[in-house]
Amino acid sequence: xxxxxxxxxxxxxxxxxxxxxxxxxxxxxxxxxxxxxxxxxxxxxxxxxxxxxxxxxxxxxxxxxxxxxxxxxxxxxxxxxxxxxxxxxxxxxxxxxxxxxxxxx
Amino acid sequence: xxxxxxxxxxxxxxxxxxxxxxxxxxxxxxxxxxxxxxxxxxxxxxxxxxxxxxxxxxxxxxxxxxxxxxxxxxxxxxxxxxxxxxxxxxxxxxxxxxxxxxxxxxxxxxxxxxxx
Numbered sequence: 001x002x003x004x005x006x007x008x009x010x011x012x013x014x015x016x017x018x019x020x021x022x023x024x025x026x027x028x029x030x031x032x033x034x035x036x037x038x039x040x041x042x043x044x045x046x047x048x049x050x051x052x053x054x055x056x057x058x059x060x061x062x063x064x065x066x067x068x069x070x071x072x073x074x075x076x077x078x079x080x081x082x083x084x085x086x087x088x089x090x091x092x093x094x095x096x097x098x099x100x101x102x103x104x105x
Numbered sequence: 106x107x108x109x110x111x112x113x114x115x116x117x118x119x120x121x122x123x124x125x126x127x128x129x130x131x132x133x134x135x136x137x138x139x140x141x142x143x144x145x146x147x148x149x150x151x152x153x154x155x156x157x158x159x160x161x162x163x164x165x166x167x168x169x170x171x172x173x174x175x176x177x178x179x180x181x182x183x184x185x186x187x188x189x190x191x192x193x194x195x196x197x198x199x200x201x202x203x204x205x206x207x208x209x210x211x212x213x214x215x216x217x218x219x220x221x
Contacts (some may be wrong), residue, residue: 033209042109042195042212043148064198088148092162097147105196 003030004089004096012097012102019076021099023089024069030092032065037098038088046074046087079103107132109213112172118186119218126181126216129194136199136208137179138163138169139171141192148195154179179214186220 007022023032030051049056049065049072056063062075067083076083079101086098109130118124130137138153138165150163154173168190170182179198183190195215199208 015192035210040193040215040217043197043210044212045209048209053166090210093150093153095148101200 006096006099010100023072113212130198134198
């Protein structure tokens with residue numbers, strides 16, 4: 001069963017702009033994690049936010065969590081070409097289908 | 106270097122020919138799992154293991170077997186592969202039960218399997 005669902009499915013932005021991806025989930029959670037996947041490679045953990053946290057930062061990443069709406073967002077500021085990848089949210093061991101982010105030069 | 110390794114990375118086989126994809130981690134993690142990734146379907150968990158000799162079905166276990174005889178290894182076995190098992194497979198591990206206690210999963214590089 002797929003717990004998280006990312007939105008949008010795909011996103012193209014100019015380098016330097018901010019990218020925002022959203023994740024919705026269905027049941028109560030202990031925490032929510034975001035991962036990045038470069039094409040065909042293994043997923044890499046980006047950030048974890050616990051259910052009692054509302055916002056968390058890591059470098060150019062900002063994650064928010066709204067447990068009342070069962071949703072989370074991932075903001076990447078000042079995007080770079082290297083940010084081109086798919087991004088997944090995960091609750092427990094269940095992943096969404098991902099958002100494909102493409103940074104245009 | 107802390108890592109999860111998988112072998113082989115690429116495999117083309119024929120229907121019905123048994124195969125094993127190995128997975129090994131050097132981080133002394135208790136929890137290990139297998140996922141398959143298909144276009145439009147995202148990652149789906151096949152099997153997971155909370156510790157040695159403890160394995161459980163994930164969301165899509167049909168057609169697969171696993172074993173966990175040692176803490177570091179978690180092989181995925183396809184007894185009689187079929188074309189619908191053509192996919193990209195990932196092994197992952199985490200210190201404890203992933204997610205429930207806030208554990209990061211570490212992923213292997215993936216195995217691209219084609220069943221003809």
